[in-house]
Amino acid sequence: MTKRIHVAVGVIINDNNEILLAKRPEHLHQGGKWEFPGGKVEAGETVTQALARELEEEVALEVKATKPFMELSFDYPDKQVLLDIHTVTAFAGDARGLEGQQIAWVPRNELTNYDFPEANKAILEKLLRH
Template identity: 55%
Template sequence: MENTLNKAHKHTVNVAVGIILRDTACFVTKRNETVHQGGKWEFPGGKVERDENVTDALARELREELGIDVIDSEPFMHIEHDYGDKHVTLHIHTVSSFTGEPRGCEGQQGAWVLLEDLQKLRFPDANKAIITKLEAQYL
């Protein structure tokens, strides 16, 4: 009974995630050491606000975080992941059309990484399924 209560009260975060593609590489960013899952690489994005849909949230987050404007994105996959202290729902889109050059606008490190080299970086557990699907689909 207690586990059910804990689960019901666990904070769920809806996150719009962008896989920014250019040829056989994607742009990833490194999380600040002081935040949840700090020091790990991630596909950029952020929380979906109450008054927006995933596509709008993704465009807003990538503009704020990377300084790019999304022209076109499409759904890639959906992941539910429980980190123990919080539950995340990742709404992942591929972004192959955008204007601007991605860079860490909020002080975060960013890099273009070949899809075949993503496994060499440390990602949060929730991102591992994304990498597996990217490799299967694009390599």
């Protein structure tokens, strides 16, 4: 049995009510699909600390405030993840893909036009209900 990977995920909403998405590099698990930015929670980190670190490293945003959105576990055939999803309610900086990844600010009602990993489907459903 493989270890469940704890991932901090950010639903980042700008002043235009658009949500930031990042495209996973092709060589990674679920490569080529769009996702909400974030990354692994390291030992000794809180979810909020991990999210702030990951968003600064990946998309050049400084997180000012977050609030819990939802938590879900998902099992892929080759990997298990625990997604700790937070809404980023305040941030500074201009988003850009620091790891060469494509990013996009997407209106909420257009999220369904993007191809997401299976684990993200529940996040999309909840976002579209709000």
